[in-house]
Amino acid sequence: MHKVILNAKRDYATLHRHPWIFSGAIRSVEGTPGVGETVAVCSAKGDGLGYGSYSPHSQIRVRMLSFRADAVPDAAFIDGLVADAVRRRAAFWSDGRTNVTAVVDTPAAGHMAHQGLHKHRLPELRARARELDDGEAVVDVGDYAGEAVALGVDVKLTLDDIRMSIVDSVENGETREALELLSEARFKIFDALVEMPGFAFLGIGRPESSGCYCKVNSYLKEVIGILANSFDYVVIDGEAGIEQIQRRVMDKVTHLLLVTDQSKKGCQVISTIKGVADDLIVYDKIGAIINRMTNPELAELIKVPGVDIVAYIPADNTFAANDIKGKSVLELPEDSLMLNGVKEALQKIEIL
Numbered sequence: 001m002h003k004v005i006l007n008a009k010r011d012y013a014t015l016h017r018h019p020w021i022f023s024g025a026i027r028s029v030e031g032t033p034g035v036g037e038t039v040a041v042c043s044a045k046g047d048g049l050g051y052g053s054y055s056p057h058s059q060i061r062v063r064m065l066s067f068r069a070d071a072v073p074d075a076a077f078i079d080g081l082v083a084d085a086v087r088r089r090a091a092f093w094s095d096g097r098t099n100v101t102a103v104v105d106t107p108a109a110g111h112m113a114h115q116g117l118h119k120h121r122l123p124e125l126r127a128r129a130r131e132l133d134d135g136e137a138v139v140d141v142g143d144y145a146g147e148a149v150a151l152g153v154d155v156k157l158t159l160d161d162i163r164m165s166i167v168d169s170v171e172n173g174e175t176r177e178a179l180e181l182l183s184e185a186r187f188k189i190f191d192a193l194v195e196m197p198g199f200a201f202l203g204i205g206r207p208e209s210s211g212c213y214c215k216v217n218s219y220l221k222e223v224i225g226i227l228a229n230s231f232d233y234v235v236i237d238g239e240a241g242i243e244q245i246q247r248r249v250m251d252k253v254t255h256l257l258l259v260t261d262q263s264k265k266g267c268q269v270i271s272t273i274k275g276v277a278d279d280l281i282v283y284d285k286i287g288a289i290i291n292r293m294t295n296p297e298l299a300e301l302i303k304v305p306g307v308d309i310v311a312y313i314p315a316d317n318t319f320a321a322n323d324i325k326g327k328s329v330l331e332l333p334e335d336s337l338m339l340n341g342v343k344e345a346l347q348k349i350e351i352l
Helices: 075-092 122-129 144-151 159-171 175-191 214-228 242-246 264-280 296-301 317-325 337-348
Strands: 003-006 020-022 026-030 038-042 048-054 060-066 136-140 193-196 199-203 233-237 252-260 282-293 308-314
Touching (some): 159 175, 175 193, 282 296, 296 308
Parallel strands (some): 136 199
Antiparallel strands (some): 020 060, 048 060
16 A cells, blocks of 8 residues: 655644645655555654545645554445444434434535735735745735635635634533534634645634634634644735734744835834834744835835845736736736746745
């Protein structure tokens, strides 16, 4: 049987019985398994973690069938699962209300929605600039509608929808149901993922409602962390800037990119964001992008203390026309000023 070997420290989700293994979590594949072929899943140390169905062309490379090295998913194994499912549901038939039950439950192969940076389009352009490398996730923490259109993604479910279902249960006194929802949140987040060619998209949802649900938010942040471990690159759109940092949506990032127009006011705002970030989050590198530059001769007057400017991107009429038509940034031509400006920024900050 062919083997799939996971990267070091990328087996957490599998050990906690998550049914999906993303391509970014895989170190190597022994052999050439075909579509749907059963493979053995092993940790980086060679320990058997279980078995799954292989999908060579999908971002979700393996869908787990069992979580024990001795549980080979043959016909007898499947028969046992179905028999156990029927036994567990037998109690529902005893009162005579129904004689129908679902005996096998599978995780929804849901589409993930990613929310959007409708002002600067940096996350979408980064995906385009990287030519949609496998193993990239885009996570937006603002109003998702603009970003979804820019990436050509259809949003069905957001993280906030999951959060609010838990909050509503708590407020209605449905404690048992709320605890069940919390335990299921780890899996529900994958129902909110939209899998696209080369990347996946997660929409956070609408802004926080009134009241404090810090514990729920912290739990869901942990789930996002687990999701992030399944990808090689994670792009977070912090559209609200200071507010997102103060909410501790991001605790640690490798690269912090601040985007502004050429105005003095805009530069002061990202300078303030930099100061807040210095106090509240950990980052390795920081850079600023001056977007929609209309007076390049004034570039020397634009200063952001403590931050290198990695690109001056001029106004791009092609990009503006595409935006009006609702076209995805993935449709920008290779000579797009916006696209090449983002490539320059990513190269200078050593992402590309």
